[in-house]
Amino acid sequence: MIETSDPTGDAAVVPADHDVAAELLEFLTAKTRTNWEADQDIFAVGGMSSLFAMQLVVHLEKTYAITISGADLMLDNFRTVDAMVRLVRRLGPSAVGTGGTGDDNSE
Secondary structure (H helix, E strand, O other): OEEEEOOOOOEEEEOOHHHHHHHHHHHHHHHHOOOOOOOOOOOOOOOOOHHHHHHHHHHHHHHHOOOOOHHHHOHHHOOOHHHHHHHHHHHOHHHOOOOOOOOOOOO
């Protein structure tokens, strides 16, 4: 875990990428009763619906205190655990002070 602070000065705990990946793999395994790899396309194997994609969105928002909207709702952000980890990292508390985009090129 990495500790950062938001603009109000409150500390926010940002889980490390491997913690997010492990949690997501556990969530997917529990929901689908299938073991997944972090780089495996969960929609390419079939059987995953748009309803399941929305369950992923809700899970990510609630678990990581992020808001996923607009262009971030594209399926490519949810195809793999690796892609979801990048999305959480970009939208999460570590993006505070960067306009919420996670783009640290504002130097």
